[in-house]
Amino acid sequence: xxYIKNKTLYESRKESDKVAEGNGSWIIDIAQIPLDExxxxxxxxxxxxxxxxxxxxxxNGNFYFVNGFEQFICPIKHWIIDFITEGxxx
Numbered sequence: 001x002x003y004i005k006n007k008t009l010y011e012s013r014k015e016s017d018k019v020a021e022g023n024g025s026w027i028i029d030i031a032q033i034p035l036d037e038x039x040x041x042x043x044x045x046x047x048x049x050x051x052x053x054x055x056x057x058x059x060n061g062n063f064y065f066v067n068g069f070e071q072f073i074c075p076i077k078h079w080i081i082d083f084i085t086e087g088x089x090x
Contacts, residue, residue, distance in 0.1 A: 008039065023075065050079045052078060060074060060078045
């Protein structure tokens with residue numbers, strides 16, 4: 001489940017949710033995101049906070065079929081990663 005605050009979409013994810021395409025990528029569920037209400041996406045895991053501008057992601061990712069569903073996948077190399085210090089969450 002995600003929430004939107006100040007045009008940023010926040011969602012808790014697991015590191016294991018990443019897919020192998022592009023040497024590690026996040027799936028962005030474009031069908032579920034109100035694109036006119038979001039400028040940035042932030043995924044938060046136990047290990048890090050991953051951040052990307054939505055327009056930049058759309059220009060640098062690709063659509064793939066994953067488990068029979070069309071998904072938008074953006075490689076980790078395009079995300080800004082802030083690693084979490086032990087005991088400190090973003």
